[in-house]
Amino acid sequence: MNHLAHFLLAQGKPHLEVGAFLGDYVKGSLQGQYPRNIENGIRLHRRIDAFTAKHPVIRQSCSRIDPHLRRYAPIMIDVFFDHFLARQWSTYGNGPLHKFSDRIFTTLESAEDIMPRRARAVARRMNQHQVLSAYADANFLIPVLYQLSQRLKRDNPLAKGFTQFENNQLELEQDFASFFPDVVAYARDVACNLDPGD
Numbered sequence: 001m002n003h004l005a006h007f008l009l010a011q012g013k014p015h016l017e018v019g020a021f022l023g024d025y026v027k028g029s030l031q032g033q034y035p036r037n038i039e040n041g042i043r044l045h046r047r048i049d050a051f052t053a054k055h056p057v058i059r060q061s062c063s064r065i066d067p068h069l070r071r072y073a074p075i076m077i078d079v080f081f082d083h084f085l086a087r088q089w090s091t092y093g094n095g096p097l098h099k100f101s102d103r104i105f106t107t108l109e110s111a112e113d114i115m116p117r118r119a120r121a122v123a124r125r126m127n128q129h130q131v132l133s134a135y136a137d138a139n140f141l142i143p144v145l146y147q148l149s150q151r152l153k154r155d156n157p158l159a160k161g162f163t164q165f166e167n168n169q170l171e172l173e174q175d176f177a178s179f180f181p182d183v184v185a186y187a188r189d190v191a192c193n194l195d196p197g198d
Contacts, residue, residue: 001052001183002078004085004132006045007104008093009187016041016191017104018111023049025119034114040194044187051186057179064168064175069157076161077172079144083165084176086135092180101132141165 001009006023010016019041022034030039052058053074062073069076089097105127112120126132134140142162149158165172 001048002082003126004082004135005078005180005183006048007100007132008085009048009183010041010044011188011191012094013041013191014107014110016044017107018114019043020045021108021123022115022119025116025122038111038114043194044190047190048183048187052183055179055182057175057182061172061175061179064171065164069161069164072156072158072161075148075158076145076164079141079148079161080165080172081176081180082135083138083141084173085180086133088176089136092184097136098130098133101130104132138165138169 003021006020007017010020015035015037019034019038021041022038023042023045026034026042030042032039034042058074058077061077062070065073065076085092086097089100093100105123108115108123108127112123115123131144135144145161146159149156152158
């Protein structure tokens with residue numbers, strides 16, 4: 001799952017939303033480096049990622065990607081699914097996407113003092129470019145894939161991944177419709193069972 005999905009799956013709770021964002025930047029064991037409720041958001045992020053990676057529909061989606069690109073298929077599927085989520089926001093979200101986006105970035109801004117420098121910079125850039133709302137435009141996937149390709153250390157074909165979206169859009173959207181209710185239910189169960197701590 002990519003940013004938009006993780007924010008939505010944080011159940012509308014600001015501390016889980018911050019943790020959902022930090023899940024891409026905080027590695028290793030969680031031993032009190034962050035407030036307990038923020039660490040719960042990171043735990044939720046990690047468990048959603050693990051659930052997603054093992055889900056048969058996601059494996060099916062990855063198999064739709066051309067063999068020479070398949071190593072990068074999970075990254076592409078995360079991005080493509082955020083697009084489908086943005087397009088179907090009225091089904092899964094609560095209120096307009098742009099208002100959800102504004103609230104998320106207000107929440108992240110309020111937590112900047114505990115964020116790693118890189119996470120803080122990314123959050124500001126995402127807000128500046130209104131990334132969450134922009135996912136509704138399929139053409140926005142092109143620069144997203146390019147940016148992701150630049151973050152990887154080795155040369156990679158991610159920047160050319162938009163052709164995989166174009167070639168498989170109908171099937172991938174059907175996969176999304178099949179998968180997303182499962183991850184919504186899973187995230188709700190996990191969030192209900194997290195120890196709130198202090």
